[in-house]
Structure formats: C-alpha cells, structure tokens
Amino acid sequence: MLSWQHQAHTVSIWNTSGRPKNVAFTGQAEQLEVLAAHRRGESDLVCQGGKWFLIATCDIDEAAPNTHPAGFLGVDLGIVNIAATSDGERHWGRRINRKREQDRKLRRKLQRKNTKSAKRRAKRHAGKEARRAKDINHKISKRIVAEAGGHLPARAQPRAWGSTGRGIALETLTGIRERARLRKPQRVKVHSWPFAQLGSFIAYKAKRAGVPVVHVDSAYTSQECSKCHHAARGNRPSQAVFSCRVCGFVDHADHSASHNIARRGWYVWVCGAQSTVPELTLIT
Structure with missing residues (x-):
C-alpha cells in the first residue's frame, strides 16, 4: 500500500515496520507526465537485480483513428x-550488426566451454541481449x-x-x-x-x-x-x-x-x- 506525491516525486509505502515517507522516485520526463495524468488502480513494488522499481498501471485513451489516410x-x-x-x-544498421556479431561469438565460446560457470554467464548474457533488442525495437x-x-x-x-x-x-x-x-x-x-x-x-x-x-x-x-x-x-x-x-x-x-x-x-x-x-x- 502506498501513496503518491507527484509534485515532490516521492511516495510513502506501508511495510512491515511502518510507513516510510518521502521515498524519492524518478523516471523519464514523459513517463512522469503520463504517470501524473493517467495512473489508475494498483501499483507494484518490485526488486530486480538489487534495484527497486515502482510499476504503475496507467489508463490512456486512444487517439481517434484516422479513417482517411493520405497514403x-x-x-x-x-x-x-x-x-x-x-x-x-x-x-x-551496421553498428548494431557489429554488436550482434560479437554477441554470437561470445555465445559460441561459452557453448564450447560447457561448464557450469559458462552456462550461468550465457544465461545472463542472453537476458542482456533480449533487453537490448527490446529497447531498440521500442525506439x-x-x-x-x-x-x-x-x-x-x-x-x-x-x-x-x-x-x-x-x-x-x-x-x-x-x-x-x-x-x-x-x-x-x-x-x-x-x-x-x-x-x-x-x-x-x-x-x-x-x-x-x-x-x-x-x-x-x-x-x-x-x-x-x-x-x-x-x-x-x-x-x-x-x-x-x-x-x-x-x-x-x-x-x-x-x-x-x-x-x-x-x-x-x-x-x-x-x-x-x-x-x-x-x-x-x-x-x-
């Protein structure tokens, strides 16, 4: 359970030891604008890789569809x-292709080793590749x-x-x-x-x-x-x-x-x- 203070960019969160107040949060400028204007319903507090993230649900109206496109x-x-x-x-183009080629070479190298540590590293690297590809696709x-x-x-x-x-x-x-x-x-x-x-x-x-x-x-x-x-x-x-x-x-x-x-x-x-x-x- 938490409450948002959008002007101050802080939240207060109810936890097992009480309610810490003035906990700062941040994000990109357009993300903060959307959060302040369209947040609806519950939010989730998630820990990933030692970092804490507040995941909020936003309800945004769709634009009126263009039924007569100019082309x-x-x-x-x-x-x-x-x-x-x-x-x-x-x-x-070529810049990301060079990086993808480096990723393939590292993946092949780790597969050849086939040790436990190499498998752990390959799994971490696969997640990093997927996140990078997702970010590029968004852009x-x-x-x-x-x-x-x-x-x-x-x-x-x-x-x-x-x-x-x-x-x-x-x-x-x-x-x-x-x-x-x-x-x-x-x-x-x-x-x-x-x-x-x-x-x-x-x-x-x-x-x-x-x-x-x-x-x-x-x-x-x-x-x-x-x-x-x-x-x-x-x-x-x-x-x-x-x-x-x-x-x-x-x-x-x-x-x-x-x-x-x-x-x-x-x-x-x-x-x-x-x-x-x-x-x-x-x-x-």
Missing part, C-alpha cells in the same frame, strides 16, 4: 538494416509511428516530420523463415532478431496515436521495380543495390522494397483485399 509509409524489414522506410530512413517503433504522422510525446519526435496523416504498411511475417532463401550467415541474422516483437510494438503505438496499420504480402518486394513494377531476380545485382533491367531505375534495395510495400498497403486499404503479388520473371 502509407512502407516499412521493409531487412538483414543489414533492421527497418527501412519509404521516406528514406534506415534504422539501426524504432516510436520513430516509425512519428514518421507516419502519429502524435506521440514531444521527446519521441526525432525530427520535424509533421502530421502527414499517413498509415503504416508492414510486411506479413507469418512463415517468413520458411519462405526466405538466404545464405547461412544471413539466416542467423534474420532468425536472431525479434521482428514479430517489432511489429507488435509498431501496431500498439500506432493504435495509440490513431495511425492505421495494414499488413501486405512481402513476396518479391525486393525484386520488383518501384517505378515500372517489373520483377526479376536480376534486378538485385547485390544485397544493397537495386537496378531494374527494364527501365534502368537504380535505388537502395531496402528503399525500393519499402516503396513497393507502401503501394501494396494503399491497395489493401482502398480495395479491402489482399495485396497482389507480381509474377516473377527470369531474364537470362
């Missing part, structure tokens, strides 16, 4: 860049919702995109691991990142901001030209480059795919049907 922001999930948008933004999802025109707290607005009134088009991730044909190093990167978690974070943040979200079939989006819509394996001369063999259009491969996802998202929204997938043509 869709396409989001391509990839190997080098975790997410790339049709506005040209690339989120968490990416905030930026994408803000980029689409969602009204998030000021601290979550990374740049002056403004209220563009768009929706978000995401790839359908169901069965992606079975569909993807990747080399072994690429499979490790794809399978080790929680893309489903990122999609769920985007969905609930978008719902809070009133931004519509649609899911589209991602088949051949990386091989389809976003200008003439010709699809062929030869359009991808390398992992990062897209070069259409018909119209000559050249772009970053992730950006080209995100434009195709945005277009399919608009079709899904307007037609109320599944997005169409172009036939794959081979050019020798």
Whole structure:
C-alpha cells in the first residue's frame, strides 16, 4: 500500500515496520507526465537485480483513428538494416550488426566451454541481449509511428516530420523463415532478431496515436521495380543495390522494397483485399 506525491516525486509505502515517507522516485520526463495524468488502480513494488522499481498501471485513451489516410509509409524489414522506410530512413544498421556479431561469438565460446560457470554467464548474457533488442525495437517503433504522422510525446519526435496523416504498411511475417532463401550467415541474422516483437510494438503505438496499420504480402518486394513494377531476380545485382533491367531505375534495395510495400498497403486499404503479388520473371 502506498501513496503518491507527484509534485515532490516521492511516495510513502506501508511495510512491515511502518510507513516510510518521502521515498524519492524518478523516471523519464514523459513517463512522469503520463504517470501524473493517467495512473489508475494498483501499483507494484518490485526488486530486480538489487534495484527497486515502482510499476504503475496507467489508463490512456486512444487517439481517434484516422479513417482517411493520405497514403502509407512502407516499412521493409531487412538483414543489414533492421527497418527501412519509404521516406528514406534506415534504422539501426551496421553498428548494431557489429554488436550482434560479437554477441554470437561470445555465445559460441561459452557453448564450447560447457561448464557450469559458462552456462550461468550465457544465461545472463542472453537476458542482456533480449533487453537490448527490446529497447531498440521500442525506439524504432516510436520513430516509425512519428514518421507516419502519429502524435506521440514531444521527446519521441526525432525530427520535424509533421502530421502527414499517413498509415503504416508492414510486411506479413507469418512463415517468413520458411519462405526466405538466404545464405547461412544471413539466416542467423534474420532468425536472431525479434521482428514479430517489432511489429507488435509498431501496431500498439500506432493504435495509440490513431495511425492505421495494414499488413501486405512481402513476396518479391525486393525484386520488383518501384517505378515500372517489373520483377526479376536480376534486378538485385547485390544485397544493397537495386537496378531494374527494364527501365534502368537504380535505388537502395531496402528503399525500393519499402516503396513497393507502401503501394501494396494503399491497395489493401482502398480495395479491402489482399495485396497482389507480381509474377516473377527470369531474364537470362
């Protein structure tokens, strides 16, 4: 049992030895604003890793849904860049991949040792990896919702995109691991990142901001030209480059795919049907 003093950032907590008063608490500025305005119901006092946390329940009204979006922001999930948008933004690329490679090497080293201490260390490190990935997914999802025109707290607005009134088009991730044909190093990167978690974070943040979200079939989006819509394996001369063999259009491969996802998202929204997938043509 406790009482909150939001102005002083303190609480008084009833425990077995009495009621300590003026116990200070802290948090990020937007978290404290939400806490003061929307806290409802009970709170939990939790000890994790020798630190004490107050976990409060907040009841926040959702924004009115945007039923007439001005378009869709396409989001391509990839190997080098975790997410790339049709506005040209690339989120968490080579820097986090270097860290993930270091984590994989440490994991392999501890697995080879196979001692009790190595297993304990591997378990702690796995938890650290999961927390880091969750934090990055939260940051990416905030930026994408803000980029689409969602009204998030000021601290979550990374740049002056403004209220563009768009929706978000995401790839359908169901069965992606079975569909993807990747080399072994690429499979490790794809399978080790929680893309489903990122999609769920985007969905609930978008719902809070009133931004519509649609899911589209991602088949051949990386091989389809976003200008003439010709699809062929030869359009991808390398992992990062897209070069259409018909119209000559050249772009970053992730950006080209995100434009195709945005277009399919608009079709899904307007037609109320599944997005169409172009036939794959081979050019020798």
